[in-house]
Amino acid sequence: MIISLSGSAPPTDQIRDQIRGLIASGLLAADERLPSVRQLALDLGVAPGTVAKAYRALEAEGLVSARTGGGTRVSRTATTTPKPVLDAARRLADAGTRADVDLDEAIRILRAVWPA
Structure with missing residues (x-):
């Protein structure tokens, strides 16, 4: 860990x-x-x-x-995130890193595009 x-x-x-x-x-x-x-x-x-x-x-x-x-x-009841969501998150992290976007900015972007 x-x-x-x-x-x-x-x-x-x-x-x-x-x-x-x-x-x-x-x-x-x-x-x-x-x-x-x-x-x-x-x-x-x-x-x-x-x-x-x-x-x-x-x-x-x-x-x-x-x-x-x-x-x-x-916990035995703790659930994991579905694989497609994890894969998309990894792609976002890779793209953000390549574009020199920091984590805080990536979170702001996600919040802005997240459906209400």
Whole structure:
């Protein structure tokens, strides 16, 4: 699992969003164990409370479940994004990178063209 912190969003939000994306894309499978709070905090250079807050938010969304002694795992009910949507997202990311469009701008573009 690769998570990196960059940009102006709070680290808790970045961690939550990236793990959410890994689950949605199927890169984190149901029942797969996440790194411990301490390990991920050490890896990212943030306070353990920051990671714990992100994990709690994911648990509240039903994407992960935490068990004492069993760690935090991807929920068995977490669903992945359909393959055609993932493929289109990858094509957008590739095209955006080639055109030097950053992630924030790509999100603004998606919001503008998304049907109401």
